[in-house]
Amino acid sequence: xxxxxxxxxxxxxxxxxxxxxxxxxxxxxxxxxxxxxxxxxxxxxxxxxxxxxxxxxxxxxxxxxxxxxxxxxxxxxxxxxxxxxxxxxxxxxxxxxxxxxxxxxxxxxxxxxxxxxxxxxxxxxxxxxxxxxxxxxxxxxxxxxxxxxxxxxxxxxxxxxxxxxxxxxxxxxxxxxxxxxxxxxxxxxxxxxxxxxxxxxxxxxxxxxxxxxxxxxxxxxxxxxxxxxxxxxxxxxxxxxxxxxxxxxxxxxxxxxxxxxxxxxxxxxxxxxxxxxxxxxxxxxxxxxxxxxxxxxxxxxxxxxxxxxxxxxxxxxxx
Amino acid sequence: xxxxxxxxxxxxxxxxxxxxxxxxxxxxxxxxxxxxxxxxxxxxxxxxxxxxxxxxxxxxxxxxxxxxxxxxxxxxx
Numbered sequence: 423x424x425x426x427x428x429x430x431x432x433x434x435x436x437x438x439x440x441x442x443x444x445x446x447x448x449x450x451x452x453x454x455x456x457x458x459x460x461x462x463x464x465x466x467x468x469x470x471x472x473x474x475x476x477x478x479x480x481x482x483x484x485x486x487x488x489x490x491x492x493x494x495x496x497x498x499x500x501x502x503x504x505x506x507x508x509x510x511x512x513x514x515x516x517x518x519x520x521x522x523x524x525x526x527x528x529x530x531x532x533x534x535x536x537x538x539x540x541x542x543x544x545x546x547x548x549x550x551x552x553x554x555x556x557x558x559x560x561x562x563x564x565x566x567x568x569x570x571x572x573x574x575x576x577x578x579x580x581x582x583x584x585x586x587x588x589x590x591x592x593x594x595x596x597x598x599x600x601x602x603x604x605x606x607x608x609x610x611x612x613x614x615x616x617x618x619x620x621x622x623x624x625x626x627x628x629x630x631x632x633x634x635x636x637x638x639x640x641x642x643x644x645x646x647x648x649x650x651x652x653x654x655x656x657x658x659x660x661x662x663x664x665x666x667x668x669x670x671x672x673x674x675x676x677x678x679x680x681x682x683x684x685x686x687x688x689x690x691x692x693x694x695x696x697x698x699x700x701x702x703x704x705x706x707x708x709x710x711x712x713x714x715x716x717x718x719x720x721x722x723x724x725x726x727x728x729x730x731x732x733x734x735x736x737x738x739x740x741x
Numbered sequence: 742x743x744x745x746x747x748x749x750x751x752x753x754x755x756x757x758x759x760x761x762x763x764x765x766x767x768x769x770x771x772x773x774x775x776x777x778x779x780x781x782x783x784x785x786x787x788x789x790x791x792x793x794x795x796x797x798x799x800x801x802x803x804x805x806x807x808x809x810x811x812x813x814x815x816x817x818x
Contacts, residue, residue: 458776573775634778634795641786673776677783 424544425593426739429709430484431583431702432476433465438575447572455576460672464579464697466564473502474510476582477560478517484556484584490518493586495552496526497542499535499701501730502562503528506616514558525552532610533668533729535559535701536585537737540725541598543587555587559701566612568628577671579697583705596738597654599647606732609635637674639732641681647726648682651736659683662738663721666690666711668728669703690716701727712741742788743817747808754784763805781807789815 440452440462456462467476477498498511511526525546531538536559543555560582567574613619613626621627644667652659665684667675672691679689690707699706704725711717719741728734742750748761755761755777757770767773782793789811797810808816 454774458774632795633775634782634793634798637779637782638792638795641782642792673779681786 423589423591423593423595424547425588425590426585426708426741427588427590428484428488428586429583429705429712430480430487431581431706431709432480432483433579433581433696434467434471434476436466436468437463438466438579439463440576443572443576450572450576458673459576460691460693461576461579461697462694465581467562467580471562472504473500473560473562473580473582474504474513474517476562476580477510477514477558477584480560480582480584481514481518481556481558484586485518488586490520492554493520493556494524495543495546495555496520496524497539497555497557498526498528499531499539499557499559500528500561501530501532501700502560502565511558520556531731531733532561532700533670533703534727534731534733534735536583536704537598537725537727537735538600538733539585539701540587540737540739541600541735544598547587547589553589557585557587559583559585559705561700561702563629563698563700566629568625571628573633574629574631577698579699581696581699581702581706583699583702583709585705594738594740597651598735598737599651599654600735601643601647601733603639603643603732606635606639609639609732610730636729636732640670640674640678640728643732643734644678644726644728645681647728647734647736648684648724651724651726651738655738657722657738661722662688662724664688664690664711664717664723665726666704666707666723667726669693669696669707670698670729700729703727708739708741717741742815744808747816748804750788751781751784751804751807754780756780761804763803763808765804766802767804767807768802785811791815 444452503510539557546552563578609632726736
C-alpha cells in the first residue's frame with residue numbers, strides 16, 4: 423500500500439511564447455500553433471542550466487512542506503543527465519543534503535517515466551527496501567532540439583517535478599500495466615552523441631520525432647492499455663473518476679479520449695502553459711488537478727504514460 | 742463508403758472550405774500542413790478501422806492515390 427504524499431514542480435525562468443516563435447519563424451502563425459497544438463507557452467532553460475538543476479529546485483520546493491530526512495530512496499527520471507557518469511541522482515543526494523544512508527539511481531525514460539517510476543517506488547516499498555521514495559522527473563528536451571526545428575520547439579517545454587511516494591497501510595494498492603516495443607525506437611530519437619553514432623554536425627545530432635508514426639502507435643496501444651488497467655484492477659469504467667494521460671499534444675489526446683470512450687469531463691487536457699514536459703506531464707497535471715479541485719480524496723484516477731521507446735504504462739492512483 | 746461520401750467526410754476532417762476532387766493534390770490545399778496527416782490518420786481509423794502507412798503516404802500526392810492506399814475494395818464505387 424502506498425500513498426502520494428507531496429508533489430512540487432519547478433520551471434526555468436525563461437518563457438517561449440507562440441508570439442516569440444512567430445517572430446523567429448514568420449511563416450509559423452501563433453494562432454495556428456495555439457489552435458492545433460493547444461500550447462500558448464513553454465519554459466526553456468538557459469544554456470548553463472541543466473535538468474539536474476531543475477530537479478534540485480523542484481525538490482527544495484517540495485521540502486518546504488516535507489521533512490527531507492525522511493527520504494530513503496531517490497529515483498531520478500531524465501534523458502538529459504549532467505554526465506554519462508556518475509549517476510545524476512547521486513549528485514542530487516549531495517545537493518539536497520539528504521541522508522547518506524539512502525539508495526539513489528537514474529532511469530532513462532521519457533513520457534512513460536512517471537508511471538514506471540511509481541511502479542519501481544511501489545516495488546521498493548513492497549520489498550521493504552524503502553519507505554519514503556523521492557521520485558523526480560526532470561527534462562530539458564530543448565537542449566536536444568535544433569534551433570531550426572520550429573515544430574518540436576513549439577511542442578516541448580523544460581521542467582521538473584518532485585513527488586514523494588510513501589509506504590502507507592491506509593493507502594492504495596493498484597496493479598500496473600506496462601508495455602514496450604523497441605521496434606519503434608527510431609521514431610523519437612537523438613541519434614548521435616552517445617556510443618552507437620558519434621556527432622557529425624548533421625540533423626542527426628538533434629532530436630527527431632515522427633509524429634504520425636507515434637500517433638499510429640498510440641491509437642494501436644492506448645485504448646487496450648486503458649481497458650487492461652481497469653480490468654486488471656477488477657474495476658469497470660464507471661469506477662474511474664478521472665483520467666490523466668501524458669500531455670503529448672491536444673489533437674492526439676482528444677482522439678484518444680474518443681477512442682477510449684471517456685467523457686470530456688473525466689479527461690484532463692491542459693498543455694497551454696507548459697507544453698510537453700515529457701516525464702513530468704503527469705505529475706504536474708496531477709498537482710494542478712489537486713490544486714484546482716478537479717479531483718478529490720478517494721477519487722480513482724487512471725494515469726497513462728506513453729511515447730519514446732516505445733514505452734507505455736498505466737495504473738490507478740488515489741489522492 | 743461511396744466516393745462522394747469519402748470526399749465530403751475528408752473535406753470535413755481536413756477543415757477545408759473548398760470541395761475536394763479525386764485529382765486534388767494535398768499540397769495544394771490551403772490549410773494543409775504538418776498536422777494535416779494526423780487528421781488523415783484519424784479519418785482512416787474512424788471510417789475504415791485501418792492504420793495509415795505513413796511511409797507510403799510520403800510517396801503519394803493526390804486524393805485518388807489516398808483512396809488506393811486505403812484500398813479500393815473499401816469503396817462502393
